[in-house]
Amino acid sequence: MVLALILVPRPSLSLLPSQGVSLGDSVTLRCHLPQTAAWIQLWFNGTLRSDKEKDEEHNTVEFSLVVTNLEDAGTYQCRYQVSEPLWTSSMSDPVELVVTGAIPCECGCGGGEGLRCCIRLLPGPLLCARCPQLLDAERCPPRNA
Incomplete structure (x- = not known):
């Protein structure tokens, strides 16, 4: 039996604005992909919050949200999936959304x-x-x- 190890580059995640936000503010989480992906997932405090099918022409995917309560503050990460062959990347480094x-x-x-x-x-x-x-x-x- 031969096992092949596939090294999957991790995505990176950025938060705009990068400083603290107030209730009612809009926030954009931008997942930067190192390669073509079929699906991109946004994770919040270790739980899947949203996923999107990727537009083939772009290497970033944006997730927008309006901060409506204190529970929106926390740790966000993204990862991506490729359909052929089927595999999933590791999580991006976390970014912290702070509500001020x-x-x-x-x-x-x-x-x-x-x-x-x-x-x-x-x-x-x-x-x-x-x-x-x-x-x-x-x-x-x-x-x-």
Whole structure:
């Protein structure tokens, strides 16, 4: 029995913009292919997120997304498949999508502290402040209830 080892060049992945993005921003992940491929896959945190059939005339494939929630932040990679002979490349080096900025968090009553309003600084901590007494009385039940 003879085994043939096929060395498959890895693709590379770039992220545009390359800096942190805010919620609502558009992001393009560009997979650069070292050779002709039939299918290109985009992986997110180790799970297949999307795949595309490649246009034969280009050596890059773009995946676009709008950052709609914090869960879009994470590690992205791509790989490609060739149909004849059938084989799959290794994953590209990972790129990290970082979501930045400030987003509002839930406000609520709790712990006898009245209504608390919070923002999350990304990346960074959750900052909370007690709301004015008037809002506490209007929104939260009496503390002894």
